[in-house]
Amino acid sequence: MALHFRNLNELAAVCYCFLSFVLICISAQDFMYLIPCFVICIFYSVFSECFKTALFCLPTVTLLILINPLFNHAGSTPLFYVNDDPYTLEALMLGIRSGMMVLTLILWFQISFKLINSNKAFHLLSKILPTTALMLSMIHKSTNDLKRRSEDVSDCRKSFIKGQKGFFKNIRLLSTELLAVSQNALESSVIKGISMKGRGFELKGKTTVYKMKLKKDDGIVFCTAAVMLLIHLFFDAAAGVISLCIWLLLPALYQTKEELKWHCLKSKI
């Protein structure tokens, strides 16, 4: 799902995901907004293979829903009493709202990662803050290298020093291992530094290979955002809900449009 949406410009994609996130947070105060958001997020999670996350979060959310009335006794409709404290319908509804909001936000994060992969975020950042973008990319790369190195160091340690060691000995071994891994990483970072210098990293006036070309589809995203915000400001709640639903369904609509377009083009082959 939403594969075609990935072809949008990184700026448009990031703006879309961020604005949606803000809107979900604001609209979570009202069930009227929250329910469509929740349903759309579930719909996306099913199609973008994020549903496992929803299932994984379900026990936590259920706990949140059930626990809230145990601590919050506000409300005028008691369902039953626990230690003379009322377990009210209002508190339960508040718990349901909080749980739904948490789940919606978690799912939206997952969907956002599908809509903008790390490369897109990196391209956008490298346009604005090239050095920071490179640093983040290097950190990410080094993490994988460190993992591989620590496995080798650990294998060596296990091979040289076998058997039960006791708690303090194990702590000592582990700290020495960590030190060795970081020492190795530092050593390789020296070479990396020289290699970067040799390829002109210290020079001024850097450019970037990534172009930020805005296309018609990117324009549609920005226009839709503007229209939706205007509707929220000047029209009633029902119109607001409809505009929010259209906004959140934009990736699905875009996908459908692209599928139809492809179907049409394919028929001409």
Place this chain on the structure above:
Amino acid sequence: MALFKIENLSFKYEGEKDYALHDVSFDMNKGETLAVIGRSGCGKSTLLRLMKKSVSPKGELLGRVIFSSDDISKTGFVFQNPFDQSVCETVYDEICFAPQNLGISSDDIRRRTAEVCEFFGITDMVTKKMSELSGGEVQLVNLAAVSVLSPEVIILDEPYSQLDPISCDKLTGALRKLKDELGTSIVISSHSLENVLPLVDKVLVLDAGRVSDFGKTDQVFLKLLRKNDPLCLVAGPLIPLCKDKLIKTVKQAREYIQKNGVRYSAMKPSLTGCGEASIFAKNVYFRYDKKSDDILKDISLKIKKGRAMGLCGANGSGKTTLMKVLAELRKPYAGRVKSCGGSVYLPQDARLAFVKDSVLEDIKFMCEMSEIDTAEIHRISQRYAIFNKIDRLFSKHPYDLSGGELQLAALFKALVCGKSIIFLDEPAKGFDPYAKADFISLINEIKKNTAVVISSHDIELLTEICDDISMLFGGEIICFNAACEFVFKNSFFTTALARASRGICDGLALSSQLGGAE
């Protein structure tokens, strides 16, 4: 026209007493390939780094390095370890890194990147992450990443030392294209010029920071050969065949043998160590996780005390995994592994076997943790003649040792550990001929009391050291033969000399056999 001219260059590192380079002078013309050879620590890397200003080490410099252009884009530098020098996460970003820094326009970077990817045949790797590539592929990307600036000269510091033979061939192919099709000058330092020898025009021999010889490839190597200097083996294992002509290829060697014949002592199967089994594996199956494919399939073998076994096979055939399973560092999901007396595994990067700031401190730490008497350190250094000079390595930081010294120190540590099997994963990568000779004699001594398992792509080395060699293919042991049987049965996985002498001289596989009774 001279591209480089180096005049009376002497160099001393900051804080060091001695000069790393003394009065080095030579020149190099446009389009030429220069090979810098010498034993480990003779100053090759220092000299190479001084040839590119932006990667020059800090220290006291006397003399002059004259280059026709000081522009950063005119000299490319490729380092020894392919993984350490790469900066970006993806291949595309890595290639674009240098042109971006130089402020080249986006369109131009795209054009250059596309060109360079096509030229080196790495187009299908462009979207891949650097971490997904093999060492050879990364080194090819590193070469592309410096070639994208169209440099006049490319300097490569031991580019082959971490690569397997197939990756070596790919890299050589790329260098050949750079030289022949673009006229790029190449400066290369290596302990094995076997692949690249036909490309080399001049050779500079360094000895303890001084130029001991400089001239045309044939002249320099024949001079070394006549002096019986092991350094001549840098040109490949076929060179000892003839002292009058430099033999570069198997075809040349075959013609020479056919025409002149050779005196040699025939190779015989080793009969040592036929006692009890040190390690025993039966029907072993292994995979890294449930969803992945089997890495090892139905492995059954027996390694006897007093024998050395070699493991060869292509990259990804499961050599390292098999060693780790046999060393009981990974648990097979089916089958069983049984070892008597324990085992030690030394990884490809032997530096990772050390966790302390000096070799001695590290060995003492291991003794303390494993409750081994520290007197064992003295006993081992006395027992093996080659460790007589190990005292001078004790005070050094493991990262300051050369490849040969590091492997020696790691083996010393393994022997102090007192286990009955030693597993060595690609131990001879980046060895100079002297270190290789030392390593061979040490393993020959060690295997009298210990079983040794060596994984390597270097069939010459395996044939020299091992009693048995087995070949892995797709996670299975395809053959397990005595070393002499293995080299004479195989057509591709065999030594260069065995290929050259096939059908002419029976039982000739190693240059060390030459000169004996016929």
